Amino acid sequence: MGKLIYDGMEVEFDDRALVHLQIVIGSKLRRGEGFFFSWHDSSSIGDGRSSVWLHDNIPLYFKYYGSKTPALNRDWLEALTSSANSGQGLLLMAEPVPAAGAAPDAGSGPDAE
Template sequence: MGKLLYGASGVEIEFDDRTLTHVQIVIANKLRRRESFFFSWRDDAAVGEGRSSIWLDPSVPLFFKYFGGRVPSINRTWIDLLTVSANSSGGLQLVQEPDAAPAASPKGTAEQERP
């Protein structure tokens, strides 16, 4: 499990590394443009199954800590969904990862499979 450490007090928010990577990309893009916004998610059952939100602003320190050493593959569709959400009046709402688009077959594969 990765962690997002929020603010000077270092409030720790846990997400799996894959989710945290996608969230980091969207947050970084918003903060790079000096945009402030809410980030909201559903809490895990271990902490009460409620909802939580934080206000993200370029002046608030953030630290992303990952458990694993490898950067996961990026699901562009998920990034797009999260970005649309982040740009809405409700702010960034964490949604489950959609299935990735099917990968294109390598060039020439179709011809090679014909008898």
């Protein structure tokens, strides 16, 4: 489980989800676009839903617990990006199953050389 730390708030996400979020969020913030980011809370904190307004003027930190960057799922990146560009903002959704025969995008994560 990794952490997204934003304006003093810490939220845990699976490293695999977090790397996909980092790419989508980074893309939006590089363009100076603020937007809502929403996710479903775990049952340990009430099983509800949370949202936060993300803006490029507030520091954002991604902390991964695994040492390897997970392979990327292009379909998930596209779905998350489409969500981020919608009026509701970025909604973390379940990872779609990759298309048959599609290879993961190895080495294209945030720390790839």
